[in-house]
Amino acid sequence: MPELPEVETVVRSVAAHVTGAQITHAEVSSRRVTRGDHEKTARGLTGAIIEAVRRHGKQIFFELDSGLLYVHLGMTGKLLWNTEPGKYTRAELTLDRGVLLYDDVRQFGRFEYFREAPAFISTSGPDALSVSFEDFFSRLRERRGPIKPLLLNQRFIGGVGNIYADEALFSARIHPRAKAGRLSKQRAQELYGSILRTLKLAIEHRGSSISDYVDASGERGGYQLLHCVYGRAGEACCRCGAVIRRIVLGQRGTHYCPRCQRT
DNA sequence: TCAAATGTTTGATC
DNA sequence: GGATCAAACATTTG
Numbered sequence: 001m002p003e004l005p006e007v008e009t010v011v012r013s014v015a016a017h018v019t020g021a022q023i024t025h026a027e028v029s030s031r032r033v034t035r036g037d038h039e040k041t042a043r044g045l046t047g048a049i050i051e052a053v054r055r056h057g058k059q060i061f062f063e064l065d066s067g068l069l070y071v072h073l074g075m076t077g078k079l080l081w082n083t084e085p086g087k088y089t090r091a092e093l094t095l096d097r098g099v100l101l102y103d104d105v106r107q108f109g110r111f112e113y114f115r116e117a118p119a120f121i122s123t124s125g126p127d128a129l130s131v132s133f134e135d136f137f138s139r140l141r142e143r144r145g146p147i148k149p150l151l152l153n154q155r156f157i158g159g160v161g162n163i164y165a166d167e168a169l170f171s172a173r174i175h176p177r178a179k180a181g182r183l184s185k186q187r188a189q190e191l192y193g194s195i196l197r198t199l200k201l202a203i204e205h206r207g208s209s210i211s212d213y214v215d216a217s218g219e220r221g222g223y224q225l226l227h228c229v230y231g232r233a234g235e236a237c238c239r240c241g242a243v244i245r246r247i248v249l250g251q252r253g254t255h256y257c258p259r260c261q262r263t
Numbered sequence: 264t265c266a267a268a269t270g271t272t273t274g275a276t277c
Numbered sequence: 278g279g280a281t282c283a284a285a286c287a288t289t290t291g
Contacts, residue, residue: 002269003269003270006269032286032287038289058269058270058271070271072268072271073269073272074269074271075268075269075270075287075288076268076269076270076287076289078286088288091266105288105289106268106270106286106287106289107286107288108270108271108286108287109270109271110271134278143280144280144281145280145281145282149281149282152270154270154271161269161270162268162269162270163269164269196290207269208269209269210268210269211289211290212269213269218266223265229278230269250282251282251283251284252266252270253268
């Protein structure tokens, strides 16, 4: 479900409620989102104090006074503050000042306690909002494949998902099949700037709500109204009027303007 | 009934 | 060894 702007919005709304709170009780029912050991997560969280909530790419870290809670929303995960648990509630944390739920229909997400930061965290690439152009460009040049799937690769940069990859490529006028390593420095600069601008603007609009994304307070985002290509196949390009096309690239639906975007 | 959905991991293949 | 690609995961919705 969520990409960097949605995760950032969730983190901000959750952090405002839970920073400094103590977890008095933890119910964790899903073995899937805890990768097998839901009891470990429930035990580790009980009694812990939440010192901070951070985001790296699409990953969320609740820093505790002992250990950490790692949350990845996957496709359908939600963190909800002070709402009633439902059919898809996978974890319920009772805090000294309210209740935090983890809901996840498809259970592609994760909600897991670790005493020490696990190794897989360091395999994630630099956050899309923090990576420097030099780093971005030098690693871009090593890649021979198409640019779109590379932007979705979280080891390349963290945080860009299917919506914002398509929107950023449109903004930079780059075709999703363009070879990553063949982009000129100038076009790479254009892309880098487009990624940052697109993500920051989406954060200002509190993310994109395509189907059911909501932040911790149940609020929908507004950025979907500003999408130029994502979900607009068959409609007119807002820049040139050509018909927006949808193809499948790297197993993901990919939307682009065949006239504006060059390889 | 089929296709598609804001994502990642795994295993095969180049 | 690395990059790339398809399949798998589970469920809903059109």
